[in-house]
Amino acid sequence: MPDPIPQWQIYADSDVPEAFVQAVKQQAPGTEGRYLPRLLWQRGIRDVEQLAGYLFAANYQPTSASEFGQEMQWAVQRIVQAIERQEAIAIWGDFDADGVTSTAVLWDGLGQFFPQHEKLFYYIPNRFTESHGLSKTGIDQLKHVQVIVTCDTGSTNLEEIQYAQSLGIDVIVTDHHTLPQMRPPVIAIVNPRTLAKDHPFASLSGVAVAYKLVEALYEALPDIPEKSIDNLLDLVAIGLIADLVELKGDCRYLAQKGIEQLQKQSTKEATRPGITRLLELCKRSGDRPTDISFGLGPRINAVSRIQGDAHFCVELLTSLDVERCRELAEETELANARRKALQKDVLQQAKAKLAQIDLSTTGVIVLWDEQWSGGVLGLVAGQIAQEYGKPTILLTIDEEYAKGSARSTNQIDLYQLVKDQEHLLHRFGGHPFAAGLSLAIDNLPLFAQAINQRLLQQSDPPTPTIQADLCVTVSELNLELYKELRLIEPCGMGNPIPKLLIKNCWFNAGRNTKLQDLRGRKVEYIRTPFMLWDETVEKGFPGVWWGHYAYELPTGRCDAIVELENNTYHKRYEVRLVGVRACDDVNVTASTQWLLDWRSHRTEESAIELKTAPASWIEFQTWFRRAISQQLPLAIAYPPPTIMPPVEIWQTLVGIAKYLSRTRKTATRQQLYDRLQIGDVALKAGIQALEQFGFHVSYENHCFSVSISHGNPEQSNRAIEQFLTAVREEQFYRQYFAQVPFGTMRSIVSQWN
Structure with missing residues (x-):
């Protein structure tokens, strides 16, 4: 297909x-x-x-924190009471960038009212051993506090909230994720989902809600804080832009103000040495949202993705110890480098699995593998969703459960799709564009089938755009x-x-x-x-x-x-x-007259000849548009393909690499295509496999050159298998194109714009 x-x-x-x-x-x-x-x-x-x-x-006229109504009043009243009674209070955060910055905002903000490490503490779950949200294990470590304030989490943790109450701990929830049907038994729940969809607070992320709580507390006790609340805005901007929320209303305003504060961290006015060093490492100045989305955000997220424990990230963002911050920033940078490598590996492996799926009948992509690192699944799911135009769920498998992440596309409410299969799940949470979930391994095939049927019942499969x-x-x-x-x-x-x-x-x-x-x-x-x-x-x-x-x-x-x-x-x-x-200078809609079939009968007219069966419809479309741009028809002129065993193709590729490295000669892309009888996708996988196998491949002046390098035995077998899979997929398509009726080709061409 x-x-x-x-x-x-x-x-x-x-x-x-x-x-x-x-x-x-x-x-x-x-x-x-x-x-x-x-x-x-x-x-x-x-x-x-x-x-x-x-x-x-x-x-812009920002909206007052009082717009959260009585819930905000109850939250502030309980915190003021804790201040007066000199009670201990704990912040319960989360391990992603929004959760970490939320924790940092409350750590700095509440730190104006409670002595840090004496009456104020924070807890962030481990991504690998725990999950998003409250847990009884974590609550047991906070038995010495009288109040827990959550940030970016907690709305649906009814059982855990009741457990905290049984220990005499009051809970205040600040969050922006989906609400339960019944209000949880908490002192207060400050969540923009309780407000109208057109409210200026409607799209606030966890860090912005935490900031609004601090703002309300500053207004209630204006004589206590020694630092301006504006000092928190750089943290707010990082969490807002790194999270999947719509930047409108007060959300946009806070992001704008936060970037103004953030860019000071690369100047002599810097107040956060950890952020200053991170900006240096990612070679950015902090004056653009992309400095967060491509720089700071991925680095903060990388810590939990690689190490599981993101606890030190709060120290990195809030400490004034320059040397300590430098050490933590460089540890964060190394984690991010490792994250990039893992992300690339998992993406290649996921695409190899996709090659075995009929995507024309797939509404939601659901893939799993016991070797995948759970820390990068959300990132890879996002890449696949964007490239293939389909909601994507990727899971890794442990002894009992499959756990993973989901990302949406084309405005499809993925959270609702997952929720509709709640009876098959162990845990899940999130919002329309992103979700996390876990389920019993035995339920995986049924879950994949059910969620696909649910989406296909709702609408036609989306087209990537x-x-x-x-x-x-x-x-x-x-x-x-x-x-x-x-x-x-x-x-x-x-x-x-x-x-x-x-x-x-x-x-x-x-x-x-x-x-x-x-x-x-x-x-x-x-x-x-x-x-x-x-x-x-x-x-x-x-x-x-x-x-x-x-x-x-x-x-x-x-x-x-x-x-x-x-x-x-x-x-x-x-x-x-x-x-x-x-080039698409010519509208090719319904341009079926630009397609000729020379497989059985050759005509005398001029044409661009397609002499090798393509390995995908994308490759076929590229040839067709090239012909159109030259104002010539495309002639289908290829014979039935000669199919070499994939292992033999790999051995030939290794032989070519050895020859090029020994002789220091080069080879063009077309020469490799002709010698190996493969296309772009397989060639790319082959080069990646060569580099894991012990060669360095470079491309310059339209030619490949090869030299001996250090291989990666742990990754080479998997990379070779991915190459073999790509070759098999291309061979399948070449055989398909050798036999596909000309009428089918004309029909496909007529759909292209």
Whole structure:
């Protein structure tokens, strides 16, 4: 069946009212208003009265913490009572970035009222040995306190709350996750899900709710705090942007204010040495939301993903001990390097499993493996969901349960889908875009079948899409565009980073490189630098393609979707490549006359010949669009494929690698295709297997070169098996394309836009 081919969509150039354009230019002096009005209009920001507050935090009127109503009053009253009675209080956090920063906000905020480590304590569960939320084991370690304040967790832990009560401990819940049907027996539950969906607090994450509790306490006891509450806003920004919440209303305001505070940490005004060192390590300045989403957030999350215990992250974010913070930041950086390698391995293995699945009849991707590291499953699930356009659940298996993470796409409420199978689950929790779950191993096949049926009953399987916001030229990738795009920030759920479509462009790829950790060890995570050109420039524009090799970039004209970035480390603007395909200057809808069948009868007309059976519909589509761009039909002219045993292909590939390393000669991509009879996907898997096997493969000037390197025996067998799986999959498709009726091809082509 056809592979999932992402459909590219571009917003139509709808007329933006001139009055709105002028209003935007008035609110954003110093900009030309070429792009910003259209972006705002597309995203539904059309109320002129709200423009000033949306674009600039200084013009927004933040909502009072009292909007949480009586629950907030009860929470503050109990904490004030604990202060007066000199009771001990514990913060119960969580191990992800939102949970860690929530804990840090309460640690610093409540630390203005309680002596830390004497009357104020914090507890964060271990990702590997515990789960999200309260646990009886953890509560037993807090028997000496009289109050527990949760953050980013706790709403559905009814049994654990009752257990704490039995020990004489009062519980205050601050959270943003799904509420139970009945209010839990707590002193207070401060959760934005108790408010209307259009309330300014509706999308607050855990860290923002924790901040609002501290804000209410500051208002109740204004004479006690010695530090301004604004000092907490950098922590709030990190948690908000790292979590999957919609940045609107007060959520957007807090993120904007928090970034203003965060960028101070890379200056002489720095107040958090741990954050300062983290910014140095990720080579960022803290003035962009992407400094969090691609820099700080992944590093904080990596600690629990690799070590399980994220307890020291709170110390990293709040301590004033420069040397201690430097030590913890570097430990965090090493964990992140290890996370990248694990994430890449699991992604490869998951894709190998996907190759065995008929995705045309799959609504929700559910995969499991006993070897997978549970700490990176959420990240990989997110990558697969985005690439394949389907909600994805990945699980690892221990002796009794399968545990894992789920990520959604295309606005599908994944939490509800999982909840509908509650009778098969041991535990679960989350929100519409992300969830965690565990279930008995014996229930896995039934769960996968049931959740797929549930989604397919609701709607047709979603088609993966990439939505472009603006069509620009390379010459427009300049300061003016950057200034206008920045006013859209902070970006996140509901307000994605603007994607720019560049047509009829081409690439000059640099040498792909592997990252290195602090100890100089290579990390199995690839980045390819490039220069981007089109007819409007005489000098290429720099960019990076993460997770891809240089040879994967097309060699001719193409269309690309990119995101514009400011690389403060290299002091330049650059783009991040999101998607690339052959030029689409001609609308190919219903262009079946551009397809010829020469397998049995050759005609005299000129055509682009497809002489080797493709290994996927994506490869076939690439050939078709290439022919269209040259204004020639595509002729299907391949014979039945010759099928070599996959093991023999691997042995041949190793022989080629030995020959190239010994002779220092090079080979082109086409030479490897012809010699091995494989395509892009299998070649990429083969190169990865070679590098685990003991070779270093580089790609420069459209040629591969090979040298001897250090192998990884633990990973090589698995990498070789992934290569063999990719070869088998491609061979299956080549045999399929050798026999597929021409009418089926014409039907598929007619669906492409």
